[in-house]
Amino acid sequence: MEFTKRFNEILKSSGKTQAEIARALNVTKQCVNDYKTGKTLPSINTLYELCAYLEVSADYLLGLSDY
Numbered sequence: 001m002e003f004t005k006r007f008n009e010i011l012k013s014s015g016k017t018q019a020e021i022a023r024a025l026n027v028t029k030q031c032v033n034d035y036k037t038g039k040t041l042p043s044i045n046t047l048y049e050l051c052a053y054l055e056v057s058a059d060y061l062l063g064l065s066d067y
Contacts (some may be wrong), residue, residue: 002063
C-alpha cells in the first residue's frame with residue numbers, strides 16, 4: 001500500500017522515532033508500528049496531525065501526489 005511505503009520513507013528521513021511520533025499524535029507506539037507495517041491506517045484526524053507533525057501533505061502520504 002502506498003501509505004505504508006511513503007510513511008516508512010518519511011519516518012526514516014525525519015529521524016524521528018516511533019515513540020516520538022506516538023507521543024505527538026497521542027497514540028500508542030504499537031499504533032505507529034501498525035501504520036509502519038500496513039496493519040492499519042490512521043483515522044482522518046490522526047492523518048491530519050501526522051501530516052502536520054511530519055510536515056508532509058496527506059496527498060503525498062496517500063499516493064495522490066509526488067510531493
